[in-house]
Amino acid sequence: MTTATRAPERTGTTTRTAPPSAWRRLRTAFATVPTGRQVPGTPAAFVLGLTVGAAASAYTVHAGTTMDYGDAMAHLTIARRVTDSMDPGLSQLGTVWLPLPHLLLLPLVQSLFLFRTGLAACILGALCLGASSAALYRITARIGLPPAGRLVALAVLLANPSLLYASTTALTEPVLVAALLLTIAGLAGWAFNRRRLSGGELAVFAGVPAAAGVLTRYEAWALVISGAIFVVIVVLRRGDGVRRALALAASFAFPPLAAIGWWVAYNTATYGNPTEFLTGQYSAAAFTELYIEKGQLTTKGNVGLSAEVLGWAMLETVGLVVLVGAAIGLLLMTARQGLDNRALVVWLAGTSTAFLLVSLVGGQHIMVNEMSLPPGAYNNRYALSAVPWAALLCGYAVSYVVPRRAWKVGRPLAVAVAAVALTAQNVWWVGDPDTRMTVIEEAIDGKVSLADTVAAATWLHEHYDGGGILMDENSDKMAVAPRIGVPLRELYYRASGDVFEDAVAAPEDYARWVLMHREQVSTGGTRSSTDQVTAALADDPMFHVRYRMVFSSGDIGVYRRVTDPTDPPFDGGDIRADTAGAVDAAGSAS
Amino acid sequence: MSQPAPIGQALLDAGLVTPEQLDAALERQRTEGGHLGQQLVLGGAVSRRELYGALAEQWSAPLVDLVADPPDDGLVRRVPYDAALREGWVPWRPDPDRPERVLVATTEAPTDALRAQVAAHLGTRDVAFRTTTPWDLWKAVEASHRADLLFESQERLHSEQPAASAADGLTQWQRWAPLGVLLVVVGLLVANPAETFVVMLALANVVFFAAVLFKTTAALLVPFRHRRRVDAQWRETRERARRGLPPRWAVDRPDHELPVYTVLVPVFREANVVQKVVENIGSLDYPKSKLDVMLLMEADDEETIAVARAMRPPEYVRLVVVPPGKPQTKPRACNYGLTLARGEFVVIYDAEDRPDPDQLRQAVAAFDRDELMRREGLSHEDPLAVVQASLYYYNADYNVLTRMFAIEYAHWFEAMLPGMDEAGLPMPLGGTSNHFRADVLRAMGAWDPFNVTEDADAGLRAAVEGYRVDVLPSGTGEEACAETFAWIRQRTRWIKGYLVTAAVNTRHPIRFSRRVGVRGVIGMVGLIMATPVAFLAYPLALGFTATTYVGVQWIGLDLPEWVVGASVTTFLFGNAMMIVSAALAASWRYSWRIGGFALLSPLYWLLHSIAAWRALYQTVKDPHRWEKTPHGLTEDYESEHDQHAHLVSG
Known part of the structure; x- marks a missing residue:
């Protein structure tokens, strides 16, 4: 038996060659331009992405930052409550966000441990990063980038600390980036296959990832349009005629349109309104409405400001070095290839950025950073969807920045320069991530903002001895169910259905615990963010007779029922209070 | 030397x-x-003519050209066509010099034995011999016995076993039953819509559950079958050791003991692929002198005939033009070929089929082993009549449809058929690569020319006649239909065949049950009947789900919890089981790249449903209509096994 490293053996008069080593196979794979379905090197790229994702997860889990974003905890909760709730079912997906990330998290959060620690999100994020890497690699291979370009493209993707951080949380960006890249990889595979692939294959390899995308974020809806246009152009350039072009574009668009159809049907069936996700009380529109009323949606109708805000978000998430590289790549690509099919593939990756700009101008999205009015840090992570585009352009730049006659020496040199520049960029970022990386800045803001609620939830997790918990999880800063870490069927919250209102009306009949704002706050993002439990109970003297506050942190209090003799004695030790409040004998805050 | x-x-x-x-x-x-x-x-x-010219001199029997100088029809018809072909002679004409003497054209040496055979048929020993070639002899017999051959091909089964033939189509009650059921349902829906809906839904669930249960159970039996066979092999090995025999039975006959094997290749309007026949059949590892290959072409298919003649096939390939007749179907052509067959065994291949090279040898070995086991009293099973090779697609990853088709075939041949074999259920055969004992096939009436899935029918009829069908561990590569509408037409024919087969066998349900026993009834209901019914019901169930999902709040339908629960469970669980088992089978046969497409099965089943509703319509209106599947659509495409790439040039 030959081994990977053994020299060729001679057997009789014939020479038997030892199989090439894994390294050699990988080098060969990275140097091939695929013309069939298989792209050598894809598994290696997947494993690389997965490994980097796992390492990032290990770091953030150790640092305890996986759930700093309130939205991350909300996503985990939505995923789990589909199966673990007083009113389980698909209707628990709600309409605040598109459903796929929750459905992908669903099997993972069945483990209370993975749910409570946020590891479920880390697993999904690492898998998405693996898929993104594999897809990005396939695109670079399809458009014929040499090994240097492929490596740099992967490096740009996998060395982006904001994306890596997002991949360790339950935010939707990892899923979106993976879906976008898989869609473009499918389109590139279809366009550059030596055999003309069928509409069915186009639907499966590009349309299905696009369907995943449209059920993840609205950026992918735009990619469906640009992807369909790409298909039409490619087919027309082949000379296959308009009819064939439209048929293939329809094949590509069918899965995402079917997915949208399902989503509309879901909204109709669950809420009686097919556009509930657009117009309902929990929709993004309802959220932006509040900003408009406050006069804080200044990007709406303002192209210049929108471009500035988006540009700044890209600068802080994609990085100056990468953006410069991408600009060079864009110039080179346009000069060398114009708008040929390979260039169009790269342009497809810019769809989400264009969509963001349009939606900022149209007032559909809110993005806040140092360029916005007023300044702050909010939703800048949306710019992460530009990382794949920048990665492809950087890969292109490294591939062709040196003239052909100098490729042999110039390309390794270009890779080295890119590596140094990326390292320098990251070193600079790491020097002060709180202010230089807006994605991290927002996480820290979230952590500070949620500190009191998280403290209360953590305390409740440690002292929980059974019984129902009444809370308004939808209200401001209360999306902390994973931190409580108990089965969600113990929670009386809005997602529990009518029983929530019953529990609010007569909490002592349902809940041993109540977690609420001690006083009503009005800083929430939407009208629906009012704490309904606080509204009903905070000023109810009977509530304070029946319940005693056993923990408080800031404006958040944890209350325990004292009137039910069947409740076990509370052995939570001393009733603690935070520095801001005190607890009197009756349990009410003074 | x-x-x-x-x-x-x-x-x-x-x-x-x-x-x-x-x-x-x-x-x-x-x-x-x-x-x-x-x-x-x-x-x-x-050349053939040179050889027989030399033999003519040796035999002192002048060479005659039976095509240029045809024999006397009346004389020829005095000898049964099968005897003439088997014994290699035919009465040519009275001797012009001595009218009482008969001139006999022979392909065999004119020995005393031959004289005796001639005397037995013609009643005279006053004969003189002439030499002719086997090709001349065959053409002469075919020309003179055309009526007999056509009767054998298209009428015999119906004439001798009318109950087993689909010629009469549906009985009156079968024809009107669907309409009656429809009227009853409509009536009940008008009278009591809610309860009728619940009952219909419950019934649909039962049908769906039964179909899934049948298929899943069959698939689950495969590991047990494998285990049982391994155990049996161990027992045999130990017993052979005890008797001092080599550990394994030498299954292969030496070449000179191999029997003549007839290979039937029916083609119709397939001029584009007919040239592949010689290449594909020629790659079989079987002595060419023992091969009797017949390319069966319809008389009105002039293009294919012209191409076939132009390709000048080797000596072991006969170009047989099937005379016009009704119904013009593949089984009729095969029956015609069977009448002319010289082989002890018969197999059907499509023109583009690529059987494993040792498949014929494996089939012979399977029959030999069956005979040995029964002769030695080691097996009490029914005698083996047919072995079915596994079919797979060599263009599996051509497009999504071919992938789905490949998954379905993998599930069928790697899971279903072996599982049904394990359960002792009668097995419907696949369209090609089913190897018959020629005498058994003739005895059971050959293929039913009026049944559009004559393969499935023949397998069940073999079981009814007391024979056994087995699965051969050998494969045949086929071309999967790559065009949706062609696929629907092909599947319409298949499902119609199931419907017709079910109808034929249930004309007298009680009599059928008695003949086939419990297992036969299970096979008939669980597969032949449930398959089309499930596909007919599938769009209704899907439509119902969609309607209730979105519109239940408007239509005001209040279904009992148990109905909803059972429906959801059956639907989800059933689909999941089918998808998982198909994915596993396809991954095993091909790769995960094909197996993964099993997730699209629910969409693929919708295509089945379209075919099923077409089939139901045709079963009532036109049960014998044969919708031909075009071949050669994917040209020479073969699945991508290796990475196709070239190095970056710069």
């Missing part, structure tokens, strides 16, 4: 063959058996 036979010497002396050609033919005769002359013709050393 062995001494040349007289015919060899004669041809050598005449300068028609070289010593090297003669030696080569003698060597092949030593290993394969057969006539030396046949080996010389197969080896291309001498």
